[in-house]
Amino acid sequence: MNDYTKIIKNGLWNNNQALVALLGLCPLLAVTNNIVNAIGLGLATTFVLVASNISVSIFRHQISKEIRIPIFVLLIASFVTIVELLMQSYFYDLYLILGIFVPLIVTNCAILGRAEAFASKNTWGKSALDGLMMGVGFSIVLIALGAMRELIGSGTLFDQSALLLGDLGNTLSVTVFENYQGTLLAILPPGAFIGLGLIVAMKNRYDLRGIKS
Amino acid sequence: MMAPIFSSTSWMMRQVIYALALGVMAAYYFFGWGVFLQITLGVVAAIVVESAFLALRGRDVISSISDGSAVLSAILLAISIPSIAPWWVIIVGVSFAIIFGKQLYGGLGNNPFNPAMLGYVFLLISYPLQMSTWQVDFLSLSQALDVIFDLSNIDVISGATKLDEVKNGLPLSGSIQQLDPHSISQAWINAGFLLGGLYLLLRKVIFWHIPASFLAGVVISSMLLWVSNTDLYLPTQNHLMLGGTMLGAFFIATDPVSASTTPKGRIIYGFLIGVLIVIIRAFGGYPDGIAFAVLLINMTVPLIDRLTQPKVFGQ
Numbered sequence: 001m002n003d004y005t006k007i008i009k010n011g012l013w014n015n016n017q018a019l020v021a022l023l024g025l026c027p028l029l030a031v032t033n034n035i036v037n038a039i040g041l042g043l044a045t046t047f048v049l050v051a052s053n054i055s056v057s058i059f060r061h062q063i064s065k066e067i068r069i070p071i072f073v074l075l076i077a078s079f080v081t082i083v084e085l086l087m088q089s090y091f092y093d094l095y096l097i098l099g100i101f102v103p104l105i106v107t108n109c110a111i112l113g114r115a116e117a118f119a120s121k122n123t124w125g126k127s128a129l130d131g132l133m134m135g136v137g138f139s140i141v142l143i144a145l146g147a148m149r150e151l152i153g154s155g156t157l158f159d160q161s162a163l164l165l166g167d168l169g170n171t172l173s174v175t176v177f178e179n180y181q182g183t184l185l186a187i188l189p190p191g192a193f194i195g196l197g198l199i200v201a202m203k204n205r206y207d208l209r210g211i212k213s
Numbered sequence: 214m215m216a217p218i219f220s221s222t223s224w225m226m227r228q229v230i231y232a233l234a235l236g237v238m239a240a241y242y243f244f245g246w247g248v249f250l251q252i253t254l255g256v257v258a259a260i261v262v263e264s265a266f267l268a269l270r271g272r273d274v275i276s277s278i279s280d281g282s283a284v285l286s287a288i289l290l291a292i293s294i295p296s297i298a299p300w301w302v303i304i305v306g307v308s309f310a311i312i313f314g315k316q317l318y319g320g321l322g323n324n325p326f327n328p329a330m331l332g333y334v335f336l337l338i339s340y341p342l343q344m345s346t347w348q349v350d351f352l353s354l355s356q357a358l359d360v361i362f363d364l365s366n367i368d369v370i371s372g373a374t375k376l377d378e379v380k381n382g383l384p385l386s387g388s389i390q391q392l393d394p395h396s397i398s399q400a401w402i403n404a405g406f407l408l409g410g411l412y413l414l415l416r417k418v419i420f421w422h423i424p425a426s427f428l429a430g431v432v433i434s435s436m437l438l439w440v441s442n443t444d445l446y447l448p449t450q451n452h453l454m455l456g457g458t459m460l461g462a463f464f465i466a467t468d469p470v471s472a473s474t475t476p477k478g479r480i481i482y483g484f485l486i487g488v489l490i491v492i493i494r495a496f497g498g499y500p501d502g503i504a505f506a507v508l509l510i511n512m513t514v515p516l517i518d519r520l521t522q523p524k525v526f527g528q
Contacts (some may be wrong), residue, residue: 023339181340181342183339183340184341185338186341
């Protein structure tokens with residue numbers, strides 16, 4: 001049991017792929033200009049992580065060591081294709097907004113990293129949990145950054161979430177500041193870098209609390 | 214990073230603030246009380262934000278705040294933005310400059326970028342509308358208060374700057390001469406900053422290298438462009454007397470923390486900024502490019518310093 005709580009803690013906090021490993025930053029920085037995009041990409045990434053971790057773990061004895069990376073990429077790419085087709089048929093508008101970043105999930109180092117570092121050495125149950133927790137940890141950072149940038153950048157939260165959640169999204173969408181003129185920088189790439197830097201700094205500050213320098 | 218030749222930081226900062234007076238008076242003469250309101254708002258915001266952040270970092274607030282660097286950054290930013298910008302623009306800009314431009318790097322002396330210009334670029338990118346609306350008339354104190362704090366809906370005759378007009382008018386008219394690229398107010402303000410800058414040189418607060426090479430960069434590159442096509446590019450004297458050229462040459466590029474520190478390096482640093490300003494004005498998306506040029510060349514300062522390090526005697 002101890003193993004499992006450790007996996008959960010690692011995925012969500014101690015080895016958070018976005019905040020500690022700093023992997024997968026390209027989609028993280030590029031699509032987090034609002035919450036909906038962040039949730040969409042977070043869900044897609046989490047699904048691919050879980051599926052690729054399970055399949056890599058199941059075939060870990062059959063995959064020969066020399067060519068394991070191409071095979072991992074092949075497995076990951078298959079799941080990304082599935083996600084892409086699913087999004088195209090069910091969330092077409094969101095798919096258009098996320099654009100190239102859905103197929104680019106293949107190149108997300110966090111996914112290949114977990115396949116190599118965890119799934120190729122552990123049972124499929126543990127790998128599934130690891131994939132889920134890493135994905136959720138990654139998604140939480142995506143959503144936090146998306147919320148921060150959307151709030152500062154345009155003064156709204158869950159704007160356009162009807163794209164993902166249908167009618168529920170329309171009720172979720174709130175305008176926090178009325179007559180807010182927007183701070184464009186937060187929505188542009190610099191806002192992503194500054195925002196991520198602040199989140200990483202806050203995490204480190206929290207981890208280092210009580211430790212005297 | 215701080216050059217050790219200055220007797221004290223606060224003395225130096227005070228001299229720079231005195232030297233700004235002429236240019237600020239010229240701006241007041243043409244634009245009215247908005248200029249002083251922006252400076253007041255900026256200075257108050259700078260002192261509050263800097264004190265709060267110093268306290269948060271556990272530093273001695275009084276000794277750090279009295280070096281005057283935060284106040285100087287605030288004044289530089291306040292005179293760079295339109296004097297009818299809403300009150301929150303300068304406050305947000307100064308806060309960004311102090312927090313992200315200075316304190317997060319570890320305070321004065323550790324910042325790689327000029328804080329005032331970082332604040333300016335932040336404002337320019339974030340609030341393009343407020344940052345490009347300049348008024349045309351002199352505003353009395355009550356008018357300026359009305360506009361800046363949005364008390365009543367008075368109309369101020371506003372327009373774009375000359376550099377803006379040139380940038381946007383050129384594709385239509387096809388010739389610089391038809392646009393009349395002269396502006397009396399900007400020429401006087403630039404002259405004010407030029408005189409203030411000469412005072413700083415006289416008091417040996419700044420070195421001649423940066424302003425001289427900066428202006429040489431502007432002159433040489435603008436002349437080359439102008440000779441290549443007199444219809445498309447601004448004449449050199451307009452480059453010198455429009456926008457923030459003099460303010461940039463004597464007050465902004467000379468920031469001792471973020472500028473190059475070797476004599477040869479200062480010449481390269483200033484020259485590159487001057488050239489880049491002309492390039493941005495001629496080909497860039499924004500009408501003026503002082504802030505972008507200064508920040509971009511700030512980035513190259515570690516390299517410039519490394520390449521121009523004087524040889525130790527005897528080696």
